[in-house]
Amino acid sequence: MTTRRKVTCAVLAVGLIAFGIWAANRISGLSEDTQATNPLFRWEYLFTRERTPEELWQNTREHLELTVWSVLIGIVLSAVLSALVLRFRWLRAAIFTFAGVLYTIPSIALFAILSTYNSNFTAAIIALTSYTLLILTRNFVAGIDAVPQAALDAADGLGMSRVQRLAKVEIPLAMPVILTGIRVATVTVVGLVGISAVIQLGGLATYIFDGYNRNYPTLMVLGTVATIILAVALDLVIRGVEWVATPWAHRRVAR
Amino acid sequence: MTGTAIELRGVTKSFAGAERPAVAPLDLTMNAGEITVLIGPSGCGKTTTLRMINRLVNPTAGTITIGGTDIREQSLTDLRRSIGYVIQQIGLFPHRTVAQNIATVPKLLGWDKARTNARVAELAELVGIDPSMLKRYPAELSGGQQQRVGVARALAADPPVLLMDEPFGAVDPIVRAHLQDELLALQSRVHKTIVLVTHDIDEAILLGDRVAVLNVGGILEQVAPPDELLAEPANEFVSSFVGNERGIKRLSLAQVGLLELEPGPVVPRRASATDIKAAVDAAGVDWIGVTDDGRLAGWVPLDDLDLDGTAPLDGAALRPVVAQLRPSSSLRAALEVILTARSSTALVADEDGTYLGAVTLETIRGGLAS
């Protein structure tokens, strides 16, 4: 790890510990009835209210369900679309424009209009999936295109069949770009799930709207922070997958 | 000998939309166990021809047989797995370690782990890769090391045929010279049938047992061993392609050991002043070389000697012989040494120092004339 990385980690660690100590200080001695000195965020809502963990988990689960399903279906569809683009180059403009138009449609509009024809959950999944198509297809295609021609020529010359070449050479070498695309798509969807609150879903963003409607800032803060934490967590998880799956991409060059 | 012969008969390749075929009907035989070099200007179809052998390009007409079997009788992948293939850009798989790269074809053929590992270790030693590098990824290797791995990968399944397309083009000249020497050493151990494409005539002369000169459009102008190519080019195209310095290039093919060496101004340490004077006069130089028990020990300028006593060389301070050659040195190296030596004379000794004779410009000229 470079020095810069180490310093960043150290600073973050120190910051988290300091925050933890400060928070623990605030929390100790509070009960549900106590007026916290900071009306912006009532710690007791988070730690002493009985139903909170369950509700938190429910919302997180809803958020994750929407995210994971959309990204998975998006990956499958994008794989198909990418295969088409790679096989029939002339489809490229059409497919990318199509995905681009879907991407341009504001999510709130897409959620709204789809929900008039489907159940809310289905509408959300369809909308979220359509947003992943552009990012994923573009990255899948770019990843495969970036595989060095020399490696492909060598694979052919050594006697790999087309399928073997795809599975053993092209896809593994395209992995960095593909995984980056999946990561960006996932984080994007996490952000968009919040907007599905307009059709009574919303995952963790439900807290934001509840808080607004009931004039209870604590909930808004909770929703905001929780969504960000979820996005960061998923981002880190996929970065971890990237690191593990492509050891060859980050070795030092010893020339 | 583990190679098999390759025969091209009437092989033609035309690309759609081109007026003339890239490779006109070509008849060529690559002998078993030899290095055949394909060389020619851009557009002569040498790479296309090479790639027709492992069917990366399919001939429009004609047949290619390896060891007597038409290449179309095998399945495509079976054919390619039985032919080694090395390319200029090396093409190692960046996502696999060196060992995994080398093991590619054995894995495709279904070898078991033990056999594969043994073979990888054997090849690493053969091409000169340190075993510690087997776990590294290609990006961590230098260009020369990468191409060595490329060669090892091509040889992994012990194919009888090895195709090389400008294999040393992507490395710097010093590394290239090393790799060329190593290829020759390798070939002396494994005796594969190697087809090598290059555009460098010096490389062709150095490496080829036979060199095929192709003209634009795949026309075979001449195929012959390099010395014959240099001494008797078939036509104007070949002679201009080979270049003007044919005589000097031929020098690199012949060896000092084949020359008739002169006795040279060299005497045993016990020699008398008369013998010294005689040797020096015969050679026309102002220094004398000294041997101990037949082994070359050094030389002394005449001015440093006291020629009046007996055994004037006893106790004389000898200087080391810098202008020294081995019997295996090429005539070109000999010429290089002579040009910079004192009195334009070089002394020849073999590995254990036994003095064999002297070489001058006259000696070389005499050797070429024969």
Next chain:
Amino acid sequence: MSALLAQTGDPTNFWQWMTDSSERTVTGDIPSQVWTTLWHSVLAFAIAAAIAIPLAAVLAHFRRAEVLSTWLVNIGRLIPTVTIVAVFVLISLRNGYGFEPWPIVIALVLLAIPPLYANTYTAVRDASPEAVGAARAMGLTELEILRQVELPLATPLILAASRVAITQVVATEALAALFGGTGLGQYITFGIANRDIYEVQAGAILVAGLAITVDLVFWFVTRFLVPKPLRPAPSSHRAMKASRPTRSIAIPTPSLGGNP
């Protein structure tokens, strides 16, 4: 919501809703809502562009703050848009500021800055190093190089990024309605609240339509302003050399964050 499908009553279809204003619950007519959304968006975009583009261009030219730029992009991508809007509404409510228009405009500015900054930075940084080197050798000052060489070369990417940014802004503006703001989003939120299916559809189509229109306008402007030689080439050729993954801030074709 699908229960709404069963609902009958006035108006009987979408077009009727659009033309007959008596049934609507939103104050003001359609054009004025379109105008509200539009000028919120354009204002926010203009402010964001005025901040992000010059800053990014200067920093990129002098090769400073590269780490900061990477982090800015990552953060911009990670924070959901709803959150940004919510935070600003929250602050404005707590402090008693009015709702119009600043909380929403500032939120939109914050939204637009990361993509504009990142893509401008990359575009200027990667603008033909050979041309820059030649200019420097010819004796142009640093500022002249920036203005006469790097910015013109970076313009296609900056325009492309602007197109994406402003489309995102228009789309996010609709979210203001979720927090009691004005603009086209109101049709959607009111429609859902009142179970008026046609209002919802109309609102959705209006919002989407505006976003797509803005996108097309900018696409057209880009085509018009960028001379042919500078248009990004369609990349489908495989690299002949082994390619090492390069460090880059943004994905080459500009787009960051979701379309809210």
